[in-house]
Amino acid sequence: KQEVTQIPAALSVPEGENLVLNCSFTDSAIYNLQWFRQDPGKGLTSLLLIQSSQREQTSGRLNASLDKSSGRSTLYIAASQPGDSATYLCAVPSGSARQLTFGSGTQLTVLP
Amino acid sequence: GAGVSQSPSNKVTEKGKDVELRCDPISGHTALYWYRQSLGQGLEFLIYFQGNSAPDKSGLPSDRFSAERTGGSVSTLTIQRTQQEDSAVYLCASSLLAGGATQYFGPGTRLLVL
Numbered sequence: 001k002q003e004v005t006q007i008p009a010a011l012s013v014p015e016g017e018n019l020v021l022n023c024s025f026t027d028s029a030i031y032n033l034q035w036f037r038q039d040p041g042k043g044l045t046s047l048l049l050i051q052s053s054q055r056e057q058t059s060g061r062l063n064a065s066l067d068k069s070s071g072r073s074t075l076y077i078a079a080s081q082p083g084d085s086a087t088y089l090c091a092v093p094s095g096s097a098r099q100l101t102f103g104s105g106t107q108l109t110v111l112p
Numbered sequence: 113g114a115g116v117s118q119s120p121s122n123k124v125t126e127k128g129k130d131v132e133l134r135c136d137p138i139s140g141h142t143a144l145y146w147y148r149q150s151l152g153q154g155l156e157f158l159i160y161f162q163g164n165s166a167p168d169k170s171g172l173p174s175d176r177f178s179a180e181r182t183g184g185s186v187s188t189l190t191i192q193r194t195q196q197e198d199s200a201v202y203l204c205a206s207s208l209l210a211g212g213a214t215q216y217f218g219p220g221t222r223l224l225v226l
């Protein structure tokens with residue numbers, strides 16, 4: 001059974017810092033890995049999807065990397081802003097329905 | 113275009129009552145998923161619909177939970193005889209294709225069972 005872990009559970013940084021969020025998964029036979037953002041009381045917003053054949057995916061100040069063999073992904077956020085404050089979740093499709101298995105998330109606070 | 117929509121956004125009910133939650137997926141998306149997000153449990157898969165195929169119900173926690181998808185579009189999740197432990201945010205997602213395509217989530221329905 002696929003298990004997804006995210007560390008740290010919470011992170012607080014001053015505005016302008018670069019930061020890295022970590023995600024690990026136990027079964028390396030994944031199709032892809034997706035990073036989401038969740039604001040309080042809201043649904044999930046898809047940030048990046050990395051296919052299993054890719055090593056990196058970039059969108060603006062966000063860069064996600066994938067190392068299948070080690071079962072790890074990182075989300076790099078450059079020049080953080082207070083508006084980046086949210087919970088960040090990683091997820092991989094698994095099971096017969098390719099349903100997403102989620103990590104427990106990293107709650108990010110960017111201080112002005 | 114419009115994203116995934118869900119209704120109601122909030123629902124408060126008494127223990128033992130039945131509730132229905134609705135999801136409108138993105139037009140043209142063939143795959144639809146229901147998830148539940150609760151404190152201490154994180155995000156859990158409930159049920160999956162793909163086109164006209166039989167749904168994958170492997171994530172439903174009990175037989176009090178059921179769902180249907182009419183005409184390959186709108187889906188309704190029904191919880192019968194609600195219990196306090198059913199209190200959670202119920203999220204719906206759709207994707208253009210099955211097999212691990214990007215899933216787009218709705219805003220969720222916050223259910224509170226008193």
